[in-house]
Amino acid sequence: MQNDDVSAAVAMRVSVVSIIVNLALSLLKLAAGVIAKSCAMISDAVHSASDVFSTFVVIVGVRMASKQPDKEHPYGHERMECVASVILAVVLAATGLGIGAKGLEKITSADTASLTVPGALALAAAVISMIVKELMFHYTKHAANKINSGALMADAWHHRSDALSSVGSFAGIFGARMGFPILDPLASVIICLFIEKAAFDIFRDAVDKMVDKSCPEDTVEQMKKAILETEDVLGIDEFRTRLFGSKIYVEVEILMDSAKTLVEAHDTAEKVHDLIETEFPDVKHCMVHVNPDIP
Numbered sequence: 001m002q003n004d005d006v007s008a009a010v011a012m013r014v015s016v017v018s019i020i021v022n023l024a025l026s027l028l029k030l031a032a033g034v035i036a037k038s039c040a041m042i043s044d045a046v047h048s049a050s051d052v053f054s055t056f057v058v059i060v061g062v063r064m065a066s067k068q069p070d071k072e073h074p075y076g077h078e079r080m081e082c083v084a085s086v087i088l089a090v091v092l093a094a095t096g097l098g099i100g101a102k103g104l105e106k107i108t109s110a111d112t113a114s115l116t117v118p119g120a121l122a123l124a125a126a127v128i129s130m131i132v133k134e135l136m137f138h139y140t141k142h143a144a145n146k147i148n149s150g151a152l153m154a155d156a157w158h159h160r161s162d163a164l165s166s167v168g169s170f171a172g173i174f175g176a177r178m179g180f181p182i183l184d185p186l187a188s189v190i191i192c193l194f195i196e197k198a199a200f201d202i203f204r205d206a207v208d209k210m211v212d213k214s215c216p217e218d219t220v221e222q223m224k225k226a227i228l229e230t231e232d233v234l235g236i237d238e239f240r241t242r243l244f245g246s247k248i249y250v251e252v253e254i255l256m257d258s259a260k261t262l263v264e265a266h267d268t269a270e271k272v273h274d275l276i277e278t279e280f281p282d283v284k285h286c287m288v289h290v291n292p293d294i295p
Contacts, residue, residue, distance in 0.1 A: 007147035008063060014143045014152060015059045018159070021136055022051040029125050036119030038176075039106050040169040040187040043099040044129060047165050047195065050095040054088045054158050061085070085154045085206035092158060093199035099165075100192025106185035118173045118184055126170035133163035148282055150209060154202040161198040165191035208243065215241040215248055219280070223250065226275055232256055232268045237291050247284035250276055258292035265290045 026048040033041030061084020140156035143149075172187020214220070224236060235255040242249050254272060256265055269288040276286040 007149065010143050010147050011149055011152050012059065012063075014140055015055050015155075018055045018136065018140065018155065019052055021132060022048050022055065025129055025132060026052065029129060032121045032125035036122035036125075036173075038118035038122035038169070038173055039103065039185045040172040040191070041118065041122040041125055043102060043188040043191060044126070044162075044165050044169045046099060047095055047162050047191070048129070048133075050091060051155075051158055051162060054091055054155055057084050057087050057091070061087075081150050082206040082210045085150050085202055088154045088158065089199045089203035089206065092161070092195055092202065096192045096195030096199060099195065100189050103185040103188025103192065106188070107182060118176055120177070122173045123170065123177065126166050126173060129166035130163055130170065133159050133166060137163060150205060154206070157198050157202060161195050164194045168194065213243050215243065219248075223276060223280060226279055227252060227254065227272055230268065230272055230275060232260065232264070233272065234293050244284065248280070248282045250283055250286040251289075252276075252286070253289045253291050255291050255293050258294050 026045050029041055029045035029048060032038070033043075033045055061081045064080035064084075137156055137159040140152060140159055144153035144156050168187040168191040172184045172190075175183030175187075215223075220239065220241060223241070224239060227233060227236060227239075233254050234257065237253040237255055238251075239253075240251045252272065254269070256268060260268075269290050272288045273286045277283050
């Protein structure tokens with residue numbers, strides 16, 4: 001099975017698990033929020049429901065990104081993952097704003113005395129959500145690192161933001177039950193801030209990968225070191241990298257003895273090409289140009 005097919009299979013398996021867990025949690029938190037009359041828990045349920053939509057976006061993005069190059073897209077479709085991540089960030093941001101607005105409305109439109117004190121069921125639901133969503137974060141993050149998927153990593157952080165929102169729900173509900181009912185809607189506002197931060201980070205990472213940002217400096221240095229250790233390579237005249245979705249493109253100009261034959265120069269360039277694409281699995285293509293070392 002090709003690497004792209006393996007990545008798609010891993011992403012699909014994680015996404016299916018994510019959908020099942022989020023649907024179950026959404027229903028649990030919604031029921032607990034309605035029965036226990038907790039604004040924070042209902043907001044948390046909406047957040048979990050948005051995760052279901054985001055996971056469908058991940059599935060579409062990963063499937064499209066794994067498609068082989070064609071006549072219209074000779075460089076492949078990896079950037080479709082970035083598009084999926086941008087959509088996820090927008091949905092996440094919109095969800096957060098909606099939750100925050102609802103919380104502010106509750107705070108400003110009602111007297112503290114008229115605010116409802118949530119029941120113990122909402123508190124229990126918040127604890128369950130915290131545990132489950134934190135486990136989902138680590139599970140999804142591990143898979144995202146394994147296949148280097150930006151969209152899957154965005155979904156992982158969506159799980160983490162949901163876990164954090166459940167922490168806020170727990171604090172708000174607990175405070176309300178201790179005699180401070182305004183803390184329940186206030187928790188919704190705090191949850192909003194966590195969600196907006198996660199959305200911004202996801203959006204920024206996707207944009208970096210869409211505008212050909214270079215690789216991290218440590219990765220660049222490792223590549224240069226490997227090239228310079230290749231036999232007959234005297235130096236590096238120019239070295240450039242760019243992120244293309246979850247993949248890396250490399251362009252390097254190596255320096256060689258001008259007395260070398262064309263065949264020898266070609267063989268050395270092939271060694272450098274194969275070395276970079278083998279030692280660094282995220283590299284999709286390495287272009288090597290040979291410059292003569294002229295005194």
